[in-house]
Amino acid sequence: MARFVLYMEFKNEDDRLRARPAHREHLQALFDQGRLITAGPWADDKGAMHVYEVADEAELREILDDDPYTAVDAYDIALLKEWTPILP
Structure with missing residues (x-):
């Protein structure tokens, strides 16, 4: 499994x-x-950060394709990167 930050x-x-x-x-x-x-919007509600645990980026892209926000073009991806946490 891999962790990704969006x-x-x-x-x-x-x-x-x-x-x-x-x-x-x-x-x-x-x-x-x-x-x-975890997931949540920034305090100014201009964007959000999500942390996923998935098999790979392809699985994450499928998740994003199914997101209702994607269907209405409600966001741009500013960062999508695999992440290696050192603490839980």
Whole structure:
């Protein structure tokens, strides 16, 4: 398994806010499956950071393809990088 950090920058605010409940349900399901470690928006709500634990980047890309935010073009990926934590 590999850990990835995703930093997204929000856009298309009206569409994003309409999709937010479904997006959060999607995140909750991933968390329940153990594939999402943590997630949340920046304090200014201009973007968010997620930490995933997945087999590889291809699996993460599939997760992002299924995200309701992707369907409404609600974000740009500012950073998507494999991460090696040294503490839990």
